[in-house]
Amino acid sequence: xxxxxxxxxxxxxxxxxxxxxxxxxxxxxxxxxxxxxxxxxxxxxxxxxxxxxxxxxxxxxxxxxxxxxxxxxxxxxxxxxxxxxxxxxxxxxxxxxxxxxxxxxxxxxxxxxxxxxxxxxxxxxxxxxxxxxxxxxxxxxxxxxxxxxxxxxxxxxxxxxxxxxxxxxxxxxxxxxxxxxxxxxxxxxxxxxxxxxxxxxxxxxxxxxxxxxxxxxxxxxxxxxxxxxxxxxxxxxxxxxxxxxxxxxxxxxxxxxxxxxxxxxxxxxxxxxxxxxxxxxxxxxxxxxxxxxxxxxxxx
Amino acid sequence: xxxxxxxxxxxxxxxxxxxxxxxxxxxxxxxxxxxxxxxxxxxxxxxxxxxxxxxxxxxxxxxx
Numbered sequence: 001x002x003x004x005x006x007x008x009x010x011x012x013x014x015x016x017x018x019x020x021x022x023x024x025x026x027x028x029x030x031x032x033x034x035x036x037x038x039x040x041x042x043x044x045x046x047x048x049x050x051x052x053x054x055x056x057x058x059x060x061x062x063x064x065x066x067x068x069x070x071x072x073x074x075x076x077x078x079x080x081x082x083x084x085x086x087x088x089x090x091x092x093x094x095x096x097x098x099x100x101x102x103x104x105x106x107x108x109x110x111x112x113x114x115x116x117x118x119x120x121x122x123x124x125x126x127x128x129x130x131x132x133x134x135x136x137x138x139x140x141x142x143x144x145x146x147x148x149x150x151x152x153x154x155x156x157x158x159x160x161x162x163x164x165x166x167x168x169x170x171x172x173x174x175x176x177x178x179x180x181x182x183x184x185x186x187x188x189x190x191x192x193x194x195x196x197x198x199x200x201x202x203x204x205x206x207x208x209x210x211x212x213x214x215x216x217x218x219x220x221x222x223x224x225x226x227x228x229x230x231x232x233x234x235x236x237x238x239x240x241x242x243x244x245x246x247x248x249x250x251x252x253x254x255x256x257x258x259x260x261x262x263x264x265x266x267x268x269x270x271x272x273x274x275x276x277x278x279x280x281x282x283x284x285x286x287x288x289x290x291x292x293x294x295x296x297x298x299x300x
Numbered sequence: 301x302x303x304x305x306x307x308x309x310x311x312x313x314x315x316x317x318x319x320x321x322x323x324x325x326x327x328x329x330x331x332x333x334x335x336x337x338x339x340x341x342x343x344x345x346x347x348x349x350x351x352x353x354x355x356x357x358x359x360x361x362x363x364x
Contacts, residue, residue, distance in 0.1 A: 007303045140358020159359050276331045289360050 008196055012045065015184035017168060018147055019049040022129050022182045023056050025172035029129040029182070030087070032118075032300060033059040033079075035071040036247040037204060038133030040078065041193055042185055044202055046131075047082055058085040060130070062118050064110040064249045065092040066228045071247060074205040089121035109252045115298045119155040122179055129172070129180040132300040137189045139278055141292035147186050153177035155298030181300060190245075190277050191270050198263045210243040210261040221254030245277040317362075321352030330355060 005013070019042075022029050031046060033039045046055045059079060079086045091113050094100050099120065100113045122130060136143040146162050148170045163171050172180055185193075197204065214225040214237045223229045225237045228251050242255035243266075260266045291299075306323075308316040324330050334355065342351040 010303060140356075143356070144359055274332045276333055289358075292359055 008192060008199060011185075011188050011192055012048075012196070014187065015042070015045045016049040018170070018182060018184040019046050019131070021170050022131060022172075022184075023050070025170070026129040026180065028125070028127050029057045029131060030060045030122075030125065030127045031055070031057055031131040032133070033061050033075070033086075034133070034248065035061070035067070035075045035078075035205065036133070037193055037197065037208065038135060038185055038188075040202060040204065041188075041196060042131065042133045043078070043082060043084065044200065045184065047084075055082065055084050057131075058087045060087045060089060060121060060125075060127075062089045062114050062121065063091060064114060065090065066110055066250045068205075068207055068224070068226070068247065068250050070205050070207050078203075087121070087125065089117045091117045093117075094120065109249060111249050111252050112294065112299075114249075115155075115294065118300065119298050122155065127179060128174070129182050130300070131182045131184065133185050134181075134183045134300060135185050135188050135190070135193075138276075139291045141289070141295055142183075145181075145183065145186070145295075147183055148172055149181040149183065150174065151179050151181060151298065155179070157181075157295045157298070159292070159296075191267070194263065194267050194270055198267065205247065207244045207247055208266070210241055210259050210265075212239055213242050213255065214238065215240050215242060215255055222256070223253075224250060224255055226250050315353075317353035317356045318351075321355035324355055325352055 031039075031043060033043055043055070043059060046057075050056055059082075061075060075086075091100075091110050094113065094117045095102050100116045102113070103109060118130075121127075134142045134145070136145075141159075144159055144162075145157070146165050148163065148165065149157060150161070150163060151157055153175075165171075174180065188196075196202075215222040216225055216229065216231050216235050216237050218232075218235065222240070222242060224242075225231070231237050240255075240257055241259055243258045243260060244253060244255050247253060258269060260269045306320070308319060310316050325335075335350075338352070338354045339350050341354055342349070345351070
């Protein structure tokens with residue numbers, strides 16, 4: 001009898017273990033759901049982890065108000081099929097309440113503002129653990145974060161003060177007011193996510209598949225023309241056949257030219273990709289340590 | 301595909317990160333934008349060659 005399991009089954013087992021450990025160690029966890037492929041896979045795993053019971057924590061969406069409409073439609077139907085509870089934290093509400101000030105200029109993005117809304121939502125609902133779909137292959141700051149990532153009372157991450165994680169022992173002990181970010185997908189890669197989506201036949205927002213769209217070339221990125229992104233002087237919106245490798249705020253998520261309209265073709269494309277998926281994210285390109293700096297402030 | 305777990309142990313400046321960076325580079329597991337970023341920061345730091353340790357040492361504190 002052969003008891004070895006393949007790498008997807010190993011990663012799945014690891015993620016399910018971490019999800020169950022989170023439910024066991026914390027009183028009031030929440031799962032951060034953006035509508036992107038990683039959080040979709042994480043929610044899918046959460047359902048498996050607790051099946052046939054319902055997911056014992058709510059899905060929390062930090063809504064920048066600048067989403068692709070496709071993401072919102074998908075979110076609502078996905079949450080309904082899952083039978084999960086959805087909590088929405090609105091960046092617009094934070095702006096209206098004067099908690100944050102909106103950036104101006106052509107580069108303006110609400111990506112940074114999410115941090116304040118996220119921390120406010122965590123505080124309002126008294127969540128003591130927030131599950132995130134971050135992966136270590138995504139970004140160099142994420143690569144150094146633990147599965148159980150302790151945040152101080154201001155939600156800040158201190159890379160120099162992280163706990164050892166030996167074997168399968170996770171230490172979720174915390175002081176009052178502190179919370180944890182938990183990353184069950186830490187060891188997954190972009191390719192693992194796609195292969196898992198194919199294996200489990202998970203439905204995805206159609207933004208991930210190739211389609212025709214008006215896009216604007218800005219810097220190295222192709223931004224979709226929409227209500228929140230319009231051509232600046234000297235820029236031209238062109239129709240191209242594109243798909244998105246990551247989905248986030250419409251103002252900072254770049255498309256890639258691609259004709260991959262099926263999962264098989266996407267996996268082919270990912271296998272031969274020579275750029276990382278975050279190469280299309282304007283939010284990471286603001287400085288060399290943009291992600292680390294945002295994480296220290298409380299970003300996911 | 302198999303999962304490879306790889307560990308290094310050694311003192312400060314022994315070359316742990318450089319070794320891992322070199323293995324990633326030689327096994328073609330680095331992406332163009334990552335290499336471009338590493339090249340740019342090597343140049344900025346005044347390193348003579350491309351410093352492959354920067355592939356794994358991404359945090360501010362590790363670059364000090």
